[in-house]
Amino acid sequence: xxxxxxxxxxxxxxxxxxxxxxxxxxxxxxxxxxxxxxxxxxxxxxxxxxxxxxxxxxxxxxxxxxxxxxxxxxxxxxxxxxxxxxxxxxxxxxxxxxxxxxxxxxxxxxxxxxxxxxxxxxxxxxxxxxxxxxxxxxxxxxxxxxxxxxxxxxxxxxxxxxxxxxxxxxxxxxxxxxxxxxxxxxxxxxxxxxxxxxx
Amino acid sequence: xxxxxxxxxxxxxxxxxxxxxxxxxxxxxxxxxxxxxxxxxxxxxxxxxxxxxxxxxxxxxxxxxxxxxxxxxxxxxxxxxxxxxxxxxxxxxxxxxxxxxxxxxxxxxxxxxxxxxxxxxxxxxxxxxxxxxxxxxxxxxxxxxxxxxxxxxxxxxxxxxxxxxxxxxxxxxxxxxxxxxxxxxxxxxxxxxxxxxxx
Numbered sequence: 001x002x003x004x005x006x007x008x009x010x011x012x013x014x015x016x017x018x019x020x021x022x023x024x025x026x027x028x029x030x031x032x033x034x035x036x037x038x039x040x041x042x043x044x045x046x047x048x049x050x051x052x053x054x055x056x057x058x059x060x061x062x063x064x065x066x067x068x069x070x071x072x073x074x075x076x077x078x079x080x081x082x083x084x085x086x087x088x089x090x091x092x093x094x095x096x097x098x099x100x101x102x103x104x105x106x107x108x109x110x111x112x113x114x115x116x117x118x119x120x121x122x123x124x125x126x127x128x129x130x131x132x133x134x135x136x137x138x139x140x141x142x143x144x145x146x147x148x149x150x151x152x153x154x155x156x157x158x159x160x161x162x163x164x165x166x167x168x169x170x171x172x173x174x175x176x177x178x179x180x181x182x183x184x185x186x187x188x189x190x191x192x193x194x195x196x197x198x199x
Numbered sequence: 200x201x202x203x204x205x206x207x208x209x210x211x212x213x214x215x216x217x218x219x220x221x222x223x224x225x226x227x228x229x230x231x232x233x234x235x236x237x238x239x240x241x242x243x244x245x246x247x248x249x250x251x252x253x254x255x256x257x258x259x260x261x262x263x264x265x266x267x268x269x270x271x272x273x274x275x276x277x278x279x280x281x282x283x284x285x286x287x288x289x290x291x292x293x294x295x296x297x298x299x300x301x302x303x304x305x306x307x308x309x310x311x312x313x314x315x316x317x318x319x320x321x322x323x324x325x326x327x328x329x330x331x332x333x334x335x336x337x338x339x340x341x342x343x344x345x346x347x348x349x350x351x352x353x354x355x356x357x358x359x360x361x362x363x364x365x366x367x368x369x370x371x372x373x374x375x376x377x378x379x380x381x382x383x384x385x386x387x388x389x390x391x392x393x394x395x396x397x398x
Contacts, residue, residue: 025316028227103315111374112311116302117224126374160371160380161364161387168367168384172359175310175325181359185367188360192391 011049014039015059022060023106027113032056057114057121064106065128071095072135079139081148085193088139089186092166096179104174107132108167133163140193153196158189165189210248213238214258221259222305226312231255256313256320263305264327270294271334278338280347284392287338288385291365295378303373306331307366332362339392352395357388364388 003011017039021030032053036046050056075088103109107128114121137159143149169185202210216238220229231252235245249255274287302308306327313320336358342348368384 026225026227026312028225029316104311108370109311111370112303112308113225115373117228122374122376126376129371129374157383157387160383164367164371164380164384165360165363166367167370168363168365171307171310171366171370172328172363174314175321175328177321177325181363184356184359185363188356188391189387192387192394195391195394 007049010041010045011059014041014046014049014056015063018056019060019063019106022057022113023064023103023109027057027110028117054118054120057118058124061107061110061114061121061124061128064110065124065131068105068107069128069131069135072132076135076139079136080142080146082143082190082194082197084139085143085190089183089190092186093179093183096170096173096182101173101177101179105167105170108170129163133159136162143193147198149193150196150198153193158193158196162186162189206248209240209244210258213240213245213248213255214262217255218259218262218305221256221312222263222302222308226256226309227316253317253319256317257323260306260309260313260320260323260327263309264323264330267304267306268327268330268334271331275334275338278335279341279345281342281389281393281396283338284342284389288382288389291385292378292382295369295372295381300372300376300378304366304369307369328362332358335361342392346397348392349395349397352392357392357395361385361388 014035018030018035021034021038032043032046035056036043039046046056050059071091075084075091078084079088107125110121111125111129114125116122137155140149140153140155140158140162144151144153144155149155165185165188166182169182172181172185173179213234217229217234220233220237231242231245234255235242238245249258270290274283274290277283278287306324309320310324310328313324336354339348339352339354339357339361343350343352343354348354364384364387365381368381371380371384372378
């Protein structure tokens with residue numbers, strides 16, 4: 001569907017409002033009426049862009065994937081040595097501290113919320129995590145190519161483990177309202193990568 | 200409230216039914232009527248044991264905490280060397296494979312579902328994760344006391360990092376429907392512990 005500029009802006013307003021609601025209170029607790037109210041659109045306007053709530057959910061996942069990966073790229077695009085790895089870690093801790101550990105990772109929260117209730121959303125979220133993992137993997141590969149990591153380091157395994165450390169750390173930080181778990185979890189992975197460095 | 204044996208059995212039936220529903224479809228999607236139907240109790244019976252849905256949620260968290268920690272203890276109670284660490288890892292991979300990676304970690308799912316909507320539940324889940332972390336920490340401390348880990352290893356930090364690796368690995372395994380992320384995430388932490396062993 002080709003949208004006019006005004007139509008595009010209305011669609012984006014709906015998606016932004018739905019994102020906030022779904023991340024604040026969960027997908028199931030967010031009704032189509034809530035979204036209409038928050039985005040200040042009529043029912044017919046909302047249905048013009050989205051045939052139903054499921055379609056809004058998929059647009060929210062797409063929106064959050066863009067947001068999270070854009071933020072991640074600020075740290076991961078420059079990743080080719082241990083200083084850059086520390087900067088990426090600081091970037092994540094900074095975001096977490098700024099939000100007072102509320103909300104957890106948007107993609108992790110949506111994945112936990114939707115994996116068993118919406119198979120299409122689950123696949124879309126699996127793809128989002130795959131892209132995130134690839135960004136980490138690319139950075140670790142650059143470190144290896146520059147001789148910062150041993151040629152024998154399994155960068156594919158390490159990329160999954162780093163993403164898992166971030167996700168698990170963010171969840172524990174959310175539930176404890178403390179950045180401590182994310183910091184300890186990512187720092188332990190960085191310690192591990194240092195054991196694989198060529199010194 | 201002291202319950203008769205029959206009362207206790209009814210209460211347990213309600214909690215077991217509510218646990219299944221809330222983990223299958225999420226807390227918000229589970230109504231009190233769903234729970235009554237699944238547990239085959241009348242509204243007045245349910246309200247005899249629980250003043251409302253929030254009270255059922257807290258009982259579900261308590262129930263799932265018991266289930267998860269009991270299963271974890273089967274691996275963690277024996278943890279005092281690397282073979283036992285591998286057995287704990289195999290135990291978790293076995294459970295994940297048996298469930299075909301559906302559902303993720305019950306405590307992780309409840310934490311993601313409830314942390315922003317139910318402050319009492321969040322604190323109860325934070326306590327559950329604290330108990331889990333202590334079980335891991337106790338095991339790593341035994342490994343250190345036996346000389347399997349260096350005296351300089353920070354077992355408190357490593358315990359948080361291991362729990363985060365399990366939680367992040369389980370979430371990624373749930374969304375990908377593959378045990379691969381959990382395996383790679385926990386194996387990477389075991390690799391790291393080996394770098395801290397006294398050889």
